[in-house]
Structure formats: C-alpha cells, structure tokens
Amino acid sequence: MKRQPLLVVEDLRVTFDTPRGRVEAVRGVSFELGREKLGIVGESGSGKSQTGRALLGLIAGNGRIEAKRLSFDGIDLLAADQRTLRSIRGARISMIMQDPKFSLNPVISVGEQIVEAYRVHTKASKREARERALNMLSAVRIRHPEHVFDAYPHEVSGGMGQRIMIAMMMIPEPDIIIADEPTSALDVTVQIQVLAILDDMVKERGTGLLFISHDLNLVASFCDRVLVMYAGRVVETVAARDLRSAKHPYTRGLMNCLPRIEGDGSDLPVLKRDPEWAQ
Amino acid sequence: MSVAPMIEVDGLEVVFGHGSRAFRAVRGISFSVEAGTSFGLVGESGSGKTTVLRAIGGLLPQSAHVSGLMRLAGETLGIERSRAFRRRVQIVFQDPYGSLHPRHTVDQILGEPARVHGLHRVDDRIRRALLEVGLDASFRFRYPHQLSGGQRQRVAVARALIIEPEIVLLDEPTSALDVSVQAEVLNVLGRLRREHGLTYVLVSHNLAVVSHMCDQLAVMQHGMVVETLNVGQMRTDTPEHPYTKQLVRASRGYDRAAVETLEEFEV
Ligand SMILES: Nc1ncnc2c1ncn2[C@@H]1O[C@H](COP(=O)(O)OP(=O)(O)OP(=O)(O)O)[C@@H](O)[C@H]1O
Ligand SMILES: Nc1ncnc2c1ncn2[C@@H]1O[C@H](COP(=O)(O)OP(=O)(O)OP(=O)(O)O)[C@@H](O)[C@H]1O
Ligand SMILES: [Mg+2]
Ligand SMILES: [Mg+2]
Numbered sequence: 001m002k003r004q005p006l007l008v009v010e011d012l013r014v015t016f017d018t019p020r021g022r023v024e025a026v027r028g029v030s031f032e033l034g035r036e037k038l039g040i041v042g043e044s045g046s047g048k049s050q051t052g053r054a055l056l057g058l059i060a061g062n063g064r065i066e067a068k069r070l071s072f073d074g075i076d077l078l079a080a081d082q083r084t085l086r087s088i089r090g091a092r093i094s095m096i097m098q099d100p101k102f103s104l105n106p107v108i109s110v111g112e113q114i115v116e117a118y119r120v121h122t123k124a125s126k127r128e129a130r131e132r133a134l135n136m137l138s139a140v141r142i143r144h145p146e147h148v149f150d151a152y153p154h155e156v157s158g159g160m161g162q163r164i165m166i167a168m169m170m171i172p173e174p175d176i177i178i179a180d181e182p183t184s185a186l187d188v189t190v191q192i193q194v195l196a197i198l199d200d201m202v203k204e205r206g207t208g209l210l211f212i213s214h215d216l217n218l219v220a221s222f223c224d225r226v227l228v229m230y231a232g233r234v235v236e237t238v239a240a241r242d243l244r245s246a247k248h249p250y251t252r253g254l255m256n257c258l259p260r261i262e263g264d265g266s267d268l269p270v271l272k273r274d275p276e277w278a279q
Numbered sequence: 280m281s282v283a284p285m286i287e288v289d290g291l292e293v294v295f296g297h298g299s300r301a302f303r304a305v306r307g308i309s310f311s312v313e314a315g316t317s318f319g320l321v322g323e324s325g326s327g328k329t330t331v332l333r334a335i336g337g338l339l340p341q342s343a344h345v346s347g348l349m350r351l352a353g354e355t356l357g358i359e360r361s362r363a364f365r366r367r368v369q370i371v372f373q374d375p376y377g378s379l380h381p382r383h384t385v386d387q388i389l390g391e392p393a394r395v396h397g398l399h400r401v402d403d404r405i406r407r408a409l410l411e412v413g414l415d416a417s418f419r420f421r422y423p424h425q426l427s428g429g430q431r432q433r434v435a436v437a438r439a440l441i442i443e444p445e446i447v448l449l450d451e452p453t454s455a456l457d458v459s460v461q462a463e464v465l466n467v468l469g470r471l472r473r474e475h476g477l478t479y480v481l482v483s484h485n486l487a488v489v490s491h492m493c494d495q496l497a498v499m500q501h502g503m504v505v506e507t508l509n510v511g512q513m514r515t516d517t518p519e520h521p522y523t524k525q526l527v528r529a530s531r532g533y534d535r536a537a538v539e540t541l542e543e544f545e546v
Contacts, residue, residue, distance in 0.1 A: 043457045043458075044427060044428050045427060147302075156325075157324055158329075159324025159325060184455070185451075185454065185484070186324055186484065187321070187526070188484060188486065188530040190323065191529065193541065195533050195538075196538045199533075199535070218532055221531075221532030222532070254458055257462040259462075259465065260490070261487050261514060261527070261530065262514050263514075265510075267466045268462035268466055271459035
C-alpha cells in the first residue's frame with residue numbers, strides 16, 4: 001500500500017498586486033511530497049521560491065495564496081488558525097532561505113542566534129542548546145565551531161553563512177525541509193558533504209525535502225524526482241536520473257546552457273524562449 | 280627583455296584582528312597573471328579567495344593587516360591606492376542585489392564612476408557601456424528593482440567597464456544567476472576580454488565556469504595555494520594535489536560514495 005504523502009499541493013496560485021497590475025507568480029502548481037528528495041528547477045523568476053514560501057504562508061504583504069488543497073500530515077494548512085501554523089513553522093516544516101546573510105541578524109553573534117532559534121521550539125536549557133548548536137556547526141563541516149559560534153555575521157564568509165542557516169533549520173529535526181538554493185555559496189566538496197547530511201535525514205528519519213536549485217547537474221544527481229518550472233507552472237516532472245535526457249525543449253535548453261569542465265571555452269548557447277511553454 | 284606579468288602576488292599575508300582574536304585568513308600566497316589572460320581562484324569556502332581579491336583591489340577593512348608584495352605591471356602597490364590605480368582595476372562583486380545603489384537609476388549608477396574619474400563624454404560612454412553588455416537604451420532610466428538578476432549583474436559589469444580598466448576582479452559573478460543568464464553573462468565577459476584585451480581574476484566555486492573562462496587557476500585551502508594548474512589539466516582530469524582531485528570529483532555532482540572518500544586536509 002502506498003504511504004500517505006507528507007504534503008499535498010493542488011492547484012497552488014500566488015498572485016501579487018503591484019502598481020503596474022497583477023503578477024501571477026505561481027499559476028496552478030500541483031505536487032505531492034513524500035519522504036523523498038523532490039527538486040524544483042527552472043529559470044529565475046519562474047516561481048520556485050514563491051512556491052516554497054507559500055507552503056509556509058511566507059508571502060509578501062501584496063501577495064495572495066490560493067489553492068484547491070494544501071495539506072500537511074492531514075492538517076489543512078489553508079484552514080488552520082494562526083496558533084497551529086506557528087507550531088508548524090520552524091518546528092515541523094522549516095525553510096532554508098535563499099539569502100542567508102539577509103536572514104541573520106547583524107548585531108547578534110551567530111551562536112546566540114542558533115541557540116535562540118532552537119529554544120523557541122523546545123524547552124532546552126541554554127547549555128543544552130549551546131551543545132547542540134556546536135555539534136550542528138561541526139556537522140555542517142564548519143572547521144572551528146567555537147570560533148564561528150562567537151563570530152558576528154559580517155565576520156563569516158559567504159559559504160559559512162549558508163551553513164549556519166542550514167544548521168539552524170535542522171536542529172529542531174523538522175518533518176519537511178524546504179531548502180531554497182541551500183548550497184549555492186559552498187565549494188563543491190563541502191556542498192556534497194552538507195547534502196549527505198540532508199540525504200541522511202531523508203533516509204533515516206523520513207524527512208521530506210523540497211530542494212530548490214539552479215544547479216541542474218546537482219539536482220540530477222541528488223534528488224529523486226524533479227519539477228521543472230517555467231512562468232509559474234510545472235512544465236514537466238521527471239525522475240532525477242532522467243533529467244539529462246528530458247524531453248521538454250525548455251528543460252533541454254537549460255541543460256545546454258551549462259558550461260562543462262571538458263568544454264572548449266567557446267560561446268555558450270543561450271535559451272530561446274517559446275511562448276508556447278507558458279500555456 | 281620580457282614583459283612583467285599584469286598581476287604579481289608574492290607572499291601575500293592577510294591577518295584580521297589582533298592578539299588572541301587574530302585570524303590569518305591568507306597565509307603567504309603567490310601567483311602571477313599574464314596580461315590579457317584570465318586567472319581562476321577556486322577552493323574551500325573561507326579559504327581566503329574574496330580576501331585576496333580585496334587585497335589586490337585595496338578594499339580590505341582597517342582591521343586587516345596586509346603584508347607581502349603585490350605588483351601591477353611591474354609596479355609595487357602600496358597600502359593607499361591612487362585614483363589612477365582605481366581606474367585600472369575594477370571589482371565586480373558576487374551579489375547583484377546588494378552592490379547597486381537601490382535609489383539610483385542605471386544612468387546614475389554608470390555615470391558616477393565616469394565622473395569621479397573626470398572622464399569626458401559621459402553620456403556617450405553610458406550608452407556604449409550598456410550596448411556592450413547587451414542592454415538597450417530602455418534600461419537606462421530604470422532602477423535596480425526593475426531589473427532581473429542577470430540584468431543587474433550586467434549593469435554591475437557595465438559599471439566596472441565604463442572607465443576602461445585593464446584588470447577586472449570578478450567574485451562569483453554568476454553564482455546568483457540561473458543557468459541561462461549565467462550563459463549570457465559569461466558570453467559577455469568572454470567577448471569583452473577578447474575585444475579589449477582585459478585581464479581577469481575570477482573567483483568561483485563552479486569548476487565548469489572556471490574551465491570555461493580561464494587559462495590558469497590556483498586552488499586554495501586554509502589561506503594557502505595548494506596547486507596552480509592549467510585549465511588543460513582540469514579538462515583532462517589530471518590535477519596533482521589530492522584536494523584538487525577531490526574538488527574535480529565533487530564537481531561532477533552528488534555521489535554518496537565520493538562523500539565517504541573525502542579526506543580532511545589539516546594545516
Ligand atoms: N512582492 C512581490 N511583488 C511582485 N512580484 C513579486 C513579488 N515577489 C516575487 N514576485 C515575482 O514573482 C515571480 C516569481 O518569483 P520567485 O522568487 O518565485 O522566482 P524564482 O523562481 O525563485 O527565481 P530565482 O531563481 O531568481 O530565485 C517573479 O517574477 C518575481 O518578480
Ligand atoms: N572583516 C573580517 N573580520 C574577521 N574575519 C574575516 C573578515 N573577513 C573575512 N574574514 C575571515 O577570513 C576568512 C576568509 O574569508 P573569505 O571571505 O576571503 O573566504 P572565501 O574563500 O571568499 O570564502 P567563500 O567561498 O565562502 O566566499 C574566513 O574565515 C572569514 O571568516
Ligand atoms: Mg528564488
Ligand atoms: Mg568569498
């Protein structure tokens with residue numbers, strides 16, 4: 001028998017009102033997320049982040065979320081009251097945001113922020129929380145966790161900031177992790193090590209991972225399935241291992257844009273968009 | 280007589296802070312870049328790549344202690360950088376969102392450096408710079424928030440080029456961009472280098488981007504260069520240092536088996 005999916009999304013729409021009219025950022029997206037690694041790829045502005053954020057209700061003030069169904073572990077997220085939503089956010093569904101540096105408070109030390117984030121969701125003592133924070137920092141391969149614990153956000157490199165955010169989101173052991181470009185600032189060896197930690201959470205704890213990324217090769221090798229988004233829609237859903245041989249001309253166009261290590265350095269093909277894809 | 284390299288870095292050290300909080304971010308690194316070529320810097324996060332670019336560009340904070348030699352076309356660089364230097368060397372920062380003034384139009388953003396350097400015919404230059412990065416005149420009076428990520432990054436490139444530098448330091452110029460826009464920006468950078476004989480230093484985590492753009496590269500770890508190699512060696516997968524081999528393997532994508540074989544290299 002098939003296991004109940006963790007998350008069911010049906011006909012999700014995100015619309016923004018702007019002085020220049022309505023922007024339909026997400027236009028009828030449907031998918032289910034099980035205890036798996038589901039990738040979302042697509043060009044900039046295609047609606048990947050807004051899809052992820054809508055699941056937590058984190059849409060800007062001028063935006064509106066609509067859906068036929070949005071359910072998490074049997075809870076109807078559209079009908080849930082604020083209290084229920086607050087108890088889900090962060091603790092049961094957490095999101096690693098696209099801009100780590102913007103998400104950290106510049107005047108509070110890194111360690112204090114992780115400890116506070118953890119204590120919001122648990123009754124852990126300060127000492128316990130500190131212990132876990134340090135463990136988590138070394139788990140995401142930060143070399144001198146004590147040094148980084150006391151550092152302020154402007155004193156850490158781009159890649160460290162990203163790992164600090166990942167550590168912060170994983171400490172409460174949520175059921176679903178929405179990771180928006182979580183490793184774009186990491187060097188590739190650290191990247192695959194951090195992904196291995198997420199991979200373990202999926203395999204060992206049954207976490208559902210929604211993995212948003214521009215990096216098609218990474219998604220192809222890391223995820224189980226992939227949603228390919230264009231202009232607010234899913235144009236194609238493929239098994240990750242088949243991404244490199246995808247049928248849709250848009251997906252193929254994206255793959256062709258990639259420079260290759262073995263390439264000869266000549267100009268890269270750029271995407272030629274077809275209005276048909278948006279239909 | 281041989282011509283001096285465009286950039287020479289010899290035993291560069293950068294230390295942040297003092298006393299017990301002192302941190303050696305760059306620990307005696309050396310490399311040189313020939314005029315008209317493109318040099319890649321890759322390596323571990325926190326290994327000092329951005330710090331090296333900032334040291335060359337003269338943009339480190341007061342709290343940084345810099346030693347070692349840096350030369351530009353044979354001329355030794357001091358701590359203070361002259362206006363003439365600033366005209367020759369430009370930096371394009373990683374973040375296309377944070378690096379453009381949000382309340383200035385593209386016209387103001389491009390006009391400012393031209394005026395600071397006392398250039399004539401600013402109007403012409405703005406028009407030409409936009410054209411060079413493939414943006415038509417309709418972009419000239421827009422604000423950054425009215426541009427896509429790739430368009431912003433092209434404006435950042437145009438701002439660096441408007442004063443006709445010889446050297447452009449590029450810090451992860453495409454890591455925030457999607458693959459189709461990345462292809463556009465890389466094509467623009469490649470063409471401008473060929474047409475104007477520019478010298479680039481390019482920092483990137485993406486080895487494919489570095490292979491595509493560069494002639495030579497240095498691999499950094501813990502503030503040191505562990506290997507300098509030709510792009511040919513990368514393409515044929517024949518680096519020497521075990522850390523470089525790991526980088527190349529890891530850049531082929533996620534591979535659980537590869538994760539298990541990764542080694543820590545202590546200093
Ligand atoms: N507050 C807002 N008001 C108006 N439009 C918005 C707002 N926030 C997002 N949008 C628009 O919604 C669309 C989808 O944005 P989204 O952030 O989901 O893109 P994305 O696929 O994550 O792109 P990227 O790869 O660049 O991160 C874009 O066209 C964007 O301009
Ligand atoms: N202003 C500063 N004060 C103190 N330490 C700093 C400062 N700037 C950088 N560092 C430290 O110097 C080291 C090198 O940082 P740098 O930003 O050069 O790394 P990087 O190689 O560019 O990393 P990434 O790939 O993550 O961007 C890091 O350990 C960082 O924490
Ligand atoms: Mg996004
Ligand atoms: Mg950096």
